[in-house]
Amino acid sequence: MxxxxxxxxxxxxxxxxxxxxxxxxxxxxxxxxxxxxxxxxxxxxxxxxxxxxxxNGQFLDYQYFQNGPLYTHWGSNTCSPGSNLVYSGFVGGTWYTVKGGAAQYLCMPMEPEYSEYIPKTQSNSILQTAELQTPSKSIPAFHSLHQNTPVCALCQASGRSAQFMFPGRLTCPGGWNKEYDGYLMTAKYDHRRTEYICMDKQPEVMEDTSKNVNGALLYFVETNSKTDVPDTYVGEKELTCSVCSR
Known part of the structure; x- marks a missing residue:
């Protein structure tokens, strides 16, 4: 062997x-x-x-569902399917004529938490509620909401890595998921500058806020004949927007 x-x-x-x-x-x-x-x-x-x-409507590795980019759903206190609600609240900002304060709008939680404070108003910056400026000659879904304070929600797009607000578009590019669509809104052309936000096309507002108290005002956005935008833009038409993630 x-x-x-x-x-x-x-x-x-x-x-x-x-x-x-x-x-x-x-x-x-x-x-x-x-x-x-x-x-x-x-x-x-x-x-x-x-x-x-x-x-969650997804078929990815489970551990990824706790991660994802944040976005604000302006005009809604809920998030789209596939996104998680972090908190809901109302839209706030700086008074529309003052020189100071901040430019951006904020999604303020309904239940704030305080630390040390000094009684009575000090010479500080003042946070105002936002107010829709959408009279009867505007988009029908907004008519009855004139001078109301819109709600908002901070959302997390689960299992995704990026989000973006596409101005002038109701659809998302290929490979992107649409969170919601609506209309571009910002301050009026002769008021103090703020930022552009995408307001849901069917906005929701806080109850009992129809009184005209002004504050951080929100207007639709249009183009006109005095701007050099491409011919594809039609003057005096409210511009749309969509919030997308991927």
Whole structure:
């Protein structure tokens, strides 16, 4: 008998008991079909996570659902399907004629938390509620909301890596998911500058806020014949927008 045959026989004599022992352990634990039983057990362990994934309308690795870019849904206190609500609130900002304060609008939570404070108003910056300036000659969905304070929501687009507000578009580019669409709004042309925001096309407002108190005012955005925009832009038409993620 040559050396190779001896080595092969020795190897088999060691391996066979190990294989037999492994089979015995599996049979004791799972019965006659150990592989099928193990597969069922693993499926049960993962079923809860699978259900969570399906509830979010996505089919990605579950751990990614806690990550994603933030965006503000202006004019709504809820988020689109596939996004998680961080908090909801109302739109606030700086009084429309003052020189100071901040330019951007804020989505303010309904229940603020305070630290130390000094009673009575100081010579500080004052936060105002926003107010829709949408009289009867504006978009129909906004007519009854004139001078009301719009609501808002801070949302997280789960399982995605980027978000952007596309001005002048109701649709998203290929490969992007639309969170919502609406109309561009900002301060009036002869007021203090603020920022452009995308207001939902079916906005919601806070109750009992129809009184004309001004504050951080919001107007539709248009182009006119005095601007050098391309011919594809029609003057005096309210510009749209969409918030998209991918």
């Amino acid at each position: 040559d050396v190779r045959s001896v080595i092969l026989m020795v190897g088999l004599s060691i391996a066979l008991p190990i294989i037999t022992l492994g089979t015995y352990v599996h049979d004791e634990q799972y019965g006659e079909e150990p592989l099928a039983a193990m597969s069922d057990e693993m499926a049960d362990e993962n079923s809860d996570e699978d259900r969570k994934v399906e509830q």
